[in-house]
Amino acid sequence: MRDALSGLIDVELRPRSGETLSRQLYHQLRHAMLKGLLPPGYRLPSSRDFALQLKISRNTVSSVIDQLAMEGYLDIARGRRPTVAASKPSLMRGKANARSAAAKPLMSHWAERLRKSDWPVSNEGAPRPFLPGLGDAREFPRDLWARCLRRAARGMPVLGVPALNRPALQAALLRHLVEHRGVKAGARQIMILPSAQAAIELITRVMLNAGDLAWLESPGYGGAHAALEAAGARVCGVQLDQSGLSIQGRRDRPRLIFVTPSHQYPTGRLMPVHRRQQLLSFAASAGATIVEDDYDSEFHYDGRPVAALQGLDETGRTIYVGTFSKSTFMDIRVGYIIVPESFVDVFEKAQRHSGQIASAPVQDALAEFIEDGHFAAHIRKMTRLYRDRRDHLVRALNAVAGDRLTAAAPSGGMQLTAYFKPRCEDRAVSSYLSKMGVTARSLSPHFIGGTAEHGLFLGFAAWNEREIDAGADIIGEVMRRWPDS
Amino acid sequence: MRDALSGLIDVELRPRSGETLSRQLYHQLRHAMLKGLLPPGYRLPSSRDFALQLKISRNTVSSVIDQLAMEGYLDIARGRRPTVAASKPSLMRGKANARSAAAKPLMSHWAERLRKSDWPVSNEGAPRPFLPGLGDAREFPRDLWARCLRRAARGMPVLGVPALNRPALQAALLRHLVEHRGVKAGARQIMILPSAQAAIELITRVMLNAGDLAWLESPGYGGAHAALEAAGARVCGVQLDQSGLSIQGRRDRPRLIFVTPSHQYPTGRLMPVHRRQQLLSFAASAGATIVEDDYDSEFHYDGRPVAALQGLDETGRTIYVGTFSKSTFMDIRVGYIIVPESFVDVFEKAQRHSGQIASAPVQDALAEFIEDGHFAAHIRKMTRLYRDRRDHLVRALNAVAGDRLTAAAPSGGMQLTAYFKPRCEDRAVSSYLSKMGVTARSLSPHFIGGTAEHGLFLGFAAWNEREIDAGADIIGEVMRRWPDS
Numbered sequence: 007m008r009d010a011l012s013g014l015i016d017v018e019l020r021p022r023s024g025e026t027l028s029r030q031l032y033h034q035l036r037h038a039m040l041k042g043l044l045p046p047g048y049r050l051p052s053s054r055d056f057a058l059q060l061k062i063s064r065n066t067v068s069s070v071i072d073q074l075a076m077e078g079y080l081d082i083a084r085g086r087r088p089t090v091a092a093s094k095p096s097l098m099r100g101k102a103n104a105r106s107a108a109a110k111p112l113m114s115h116w117a118e119r120l121r122k123s124d125w126p127v128s129n130e131g132a133p134r135p136f137l138p139g140l141g142d143a144r145e146f147p148r149d150l151w152a153r154c155l156r157r158a159a160r161g162m163p164v165l166g167v168p169a170l171n172r173p174a175l176q177a178a179l180l181r182h183l184v185e186h187r188g189v190k191a192g193a194r195q196i197m198i199l200p201s202a203q204a205a206i207e208l209i210t211r212v213m214l215n216a217g218d219l220a221w222l223e224s225p226g227y228g229g230a231h232a233a234l235e236a237a238g239a240r241v242c243g244v245q246l247d248q249s250g251l252s253i254q255g256r257r258d259r260p261r262l263i264f265v266t267p268s269h270q271y272p273t274g275r276l277m278p279v280h281r282r283q284q285l286l287s288f289a290a291s292a293g294a295t296i297v298e299d300d301y302d303s304e305f306h307y308d309g310r311p312v313a314a315l316q317g318l319d320e321t322g323r324t325i326y327v328g329t330f331s332k333s334t335f336m337d338i339r340v341g342y343i344i345v346p347e348s349f350v351d352v353f354e355k356a357q358r359h360s361g362q363i364a365s366a367p368v369q370d371a372l373a374e375f376i377e378d379g380h381f382a383a384h385i386r387k388m389t390r391l392y393r394d395r396r397d398h399l400v401r402a403l404n405a406v407a408g409d410r411l412t413a414a415a416p417s418g419g420m421q422l423t424a425y426f427k428p429r430c431e432d433r434a435v436s437s438y439l440s441k442m443g444v445t446a447r448s449l450s451p452h453f454i455g456g457t458a459e460h461g462l463f464l465g466f467a468a469w470n471e472r473e474i475d476a477g478a479d480i481i482g483e484v485m486r487r488w489p490d491s
Numbered sequence: 492m493r494d495a496l497s498g499l500i501d502v503e504l505r506p507r508s509g510e511t512l513s514r515q516l517y518h519q520l521r522h523a524m525l526k527g528l529l530p531p532g533y534r535l536p537s538s539r540d541f542a543l544q545l546k547i548s549r550n551t552v553s554s555v556i557d558q559l560a561m562e563g564y565l566d567i568a569r570g571r572r573p574t575v576a577a578s579k580p581s582l583m584r585g586k587a588n589a590r591s592a593a594a595k596p597l598m599s600h601w602a603e604r605l606r607k608s609d610w611p612v613s614n615e616g617a618p619r620p621f622l623p624g625l626g627d628a629r630e631f632p633r634d635l636w637a638r639c640l641r642r643a644a645r646g647m648p649v650l651g652v653p654a655l656n657r658p659a660l661q662a663a664l665l666r667h668l669v670e671h672r673g674v675k676a677g678a679r680q681i682m683i684l685p686s687a688q689a690a691i692e693l694i695t696r697v698m699l700n701a702g703d704l705a706w707l708e709s710p711g712y713g714g715a716h717a718a719l720e721a722a723g724a725r726v727c728g729v730q731l732d733q734s735g736l737s738i739q740g741r742r743d744r745p746r747l748i749f750v751t752p753s754h755q756y757p758t759g760r761l762m763p764v765h766r767r768q769q770l771l772s773f774a775a776s777a778g779a780t781i782v783e784d785d786y787d788s789e790f791h792y793d794g795r796p797v798a799a800l801q802g803l804d805e806t807g808r809t810i811y812v813g814t815f816s817k818s819t820f821m822d823i824r825v826g827y828i829i830v831p832e833s834f835v836d837v838f839e840k841a842q843r844h845s846g847q848i849a850s851a852p853v854q855d856a857l858a859e860f861i862e863d864g865h866f867a868a869h870i871r872k873m874t875r876l877y878r879d880r881r882d883h884l885v886r887a888l889n890a891v892a893g894d895r896l897t898a899a900a901p902s903g904g905m906q907l908t909a910y911f912k913p914r915c916e917d918r919a920v921s922s923y924l925s926k927m928g929v930t931a932r933s934l935s936p937h938f939i940g941g942t943a944e945h946g947l948f949l950g951f952a953a954w955n956e957r958e959i960d961a962g963a964d965i966i967g968e969v970m971r972r973w974p975d976s
Contacts, residue, residue, distance in 0.1 A: 032795075073795055076763075076902070077798075078734075079764050110778065110808075111779065111808050113698060114696060114699055114700050115700055116696055117697040120840045148645050151644050152642075152644035155640045160633050162820075168618070200685040200689075201848055204685075206846070207844070207845050212598060212602040213596065214599055215599050215600055215601075276562070279525075279576075290593035293594025293595065293597065294596065309554065318525075323593075339850045340850065352605055352606055355606065356602065359610075359688070360721075361686035361689030362846075363689075365685075365823055365849065366823065368853060417561070
């Protein structure tokens with residue numbers, strides 16, 4: 007077909023190629039014009055002649071020419087042959103030039119810091135013992151959940167008021183949280199977000215300006231640290247005593263205090279009621295917001311779960327953060343917050359502006375899953391299972407490395423901390439264990455300023471007894487050979 | 492039972508109340524201690540005596556006392572009666588005081604601006620004609636979609652590598668976008684996010700520092716404006732000519748250029764190929780990133796959809812933004828971006844830090860929905876339907892208000908712009924129409940600096956012919972009575 011276009015390009019149309027003839031012609035002409043093979047001003051045959059030469063229908067040719075004209079590749083006018091559009095020559099010829107002189111787009115300072123950030127700790131491929139923060143998705147009632155999702159998708163209202171936070175889920179979740187976590191709130195104070203991390207980020211952006219002081223427990227949660235730094239806050243790590251965050255004698259006045267009172271992250275400590283009240287009083291006098299991250303408090307093994315700090319707050323300054331990722335399965339990616347009544351409107355607007363909205367079918371399915379009792383039943387079942395796994399891991403560690411590690415059973419949550427005796431450099435141990443096939447996060451990087459303790463931070467929830475034994479054996483072997491420092 | 496606690500409080504346990512006896516006892520004791528009715532230092536009866544007096548089992552009493560001790564309400568020691576824990580008296584007594592003196596938490600400057608922001612335009616309850624940006628969810632094949640969701644939920648891998656962006660969806664979406672939108676990318680360059688707005692926010696945060704110059708089309712998209720301002724950018728509205736964003740003669744050097752080349756938002760204009768190439772050359776010389784928002788380009792009525800600008804970029808500076816909210820249904824809340832290869836890692840880290848992750852079952856279900864051809868079939872069906880609705884709205888407007896409004900059929904998208912003849916104040920018309928039951932967004936607020944044009948911005952996709960006629964009749968009536976300005 008070289009003749010059709012003065013020998014400049016060779017149009018080849020393959021009838022049985024899977025792509026329509028018009029798409030093939032379109033792509034070949036467009037490519038030739040972009041590459042300059044059909045130069046500006048070049049006149050194509052009339053659509054009639056072109057069709058005859060290509061042995062295809064005139065309609066096909068016409069539609070391709072119309073399309074290319076609409077996109078600006080061809081100039082067409084009634085009664086004249088289509089002409090390759092004049093480009094801006096300086097720009098077209100300067101293209102290779104411009105590319106070599108092209109300035110690479112730069113990233114923001116935030117993105118540059120992200121690149122170097124060591125949070126989150128990069129995972130070693132597929133999850134393995136003892137990755138913390140992970141529940142056992144193998145035990146999740148997937149068929150029940152799949153049916154809830156299906157019903158939610160089929161039954162979805164199609165032209166109702168589009169709700170960022172589905173009222174059915176707000177209501178069901180509130181009932182659950184009032185009963186099991188002792189929160190006090192109205193349903194509209196609950197916001198559903200794509201993850202707890204999204205929630206923490208949104209809170210820091212709504213509550214903090216760059217330069218504001220924020221307190222974080224030390225050791226504390228790396229995700230909160232990252233979010234606070236992204237908001238430009240001055241992050242101050244506050245030491246723990248046996249009751250958690252230690253306020254005594256502090257004279258600085260934070261704008262925000264991030265705490266994990268039910269199971270301190272990562273030590274697992276419980277903040278008792280008096281420290282909670284002291285913290286609330288302190289926050290009230292400082293005008294601070296308290297962010298309570300209740301990340302895995304569904305699982306409490308000795309006695310009942312401790313009620314949330316939020317329920318004690320009578321001054322409307324506590325924002326409660328929760329997630330379904332621990333209580334259902336990691337990849338569900340749904341978190342939630344309870345904000346003070348006076349902040350509901352601004353948080354809804356912040357959701358819209360930041361696009362932090364969870365998929366409606368998932369929200370509706372969760373509402374049914376909770377309402378029908380499946381959620382509470384799953385938590386009950388997992389609580390029993392995780393308690394056994396916790397005890398199993400403690401026993402296994404004592405058996406294989408009781409002389410080198412002190413591991414106490416936490417009263418709740420999904421991970422435990424094992425301290426060295428005598429002291430070892432935890433990053434070195436963690437890195438060596440990683441090579442040996444075991445994930446054992448080091449404790450010391452969780453400290454913000456001050457002297458770091460060393461230890462291993464081990465998730466027990468996602469692993470069965472056989473997996474726990476296999477992991478513990480490796481830890482035992484490594485610890486036996488580890489030199490005293 | 493007043494006697495049990497020296498007459499200080501009256502424990503009342505109701506066997507058939509739905510709450511267990513131990514929960515009732517726990518709540519009543521906790522409440523009494525929080526309120527100071529059982530003062531610090533007060534000694535409870537021994538669990539044996541207490542159980543006898545309450546006529547319940549000693550185990551029940553013991554478990555409640557253990558729980559309250561763990562939470563710090565009671566002090567317990569072997570062989571001694573449980574004692575109400577000493578609180579920090581200054582804090583406890585100072586509580587009412589602290590509350591009155593409590594400083595209310597302050598919001599960030601960003602949040603204060605959000606409060607006053609007029610984006611997004613608040614909706615008038617349930618969606619109604621002619622809300623723009625909305626597809627007709629009534630036509631969505633919900634049963635097919637529900638089956639995909641169910642299969643995704645049941646078939647989900649449980650202990651695989653947790654992927655923020657599910658490879659199956661990345662691959663399926665890429666094939667779709669290569670064929671229908673002419674993009675050029677590898678699958679891992681695709682990031683799945685909770686919405687297009689989340690995508691635009693994330694891009695601005697990764698690419699811009701506070702104070703950086705960003706270009707936005709004027710008139711342009713309010714969501715992009717909001718995101719750019721949130722990132723602290725200096726936003727410059729750049730005028731349009733018939734080919735879209737007009738670069739000619741500009742000497743300022745933006746770090747980011749936000750464009751909607753396939754259907755300019757809100758005018759519907761198509762940016763022809765030469766302007767695209769000019770824009771790419773300009774961006775290369777300026778070191779700018781181009782953000783291409785391809786928000787509703789699946790729907791193209793005259794000829795085929797115009798290929799994306801991203802496919803023309805050979806310098807790796809274009810970030811493509813798309814969404815499933817227009818092509819499936821609004822509440823699905825899944826958006827996506829294609830980032831240059833060199834930015835994949837930092838965007839993945841930004842996703843983790845900001846928690847911008849879409850629910851895995853929804854991602855997997857979308858992958859199947861696309862792979863099985865349902866997605867392309869739905870778009871084909873909707874394209875025919877929306878084309879008819881577009882034509883119907885144009886005819887209806889010409890019939891009822893042809894002397895007051897010029898409405899041209901856009902070549903694609905879900906909305907059209909109707910200009911006044913003679914000029915009217917569009918906000919006044921829009922606000923009056925809203926009271927009359929019709930949503931008709933005003934055009935002038937979309938302008939950023941410069942002289943605003945006035946007109947109405949009308950969505951036609953979500954409404955059937957009867958609904959379009961009813962809405963158009965109201966517009967006709969209002970326009971007939973509207974005084975010339």
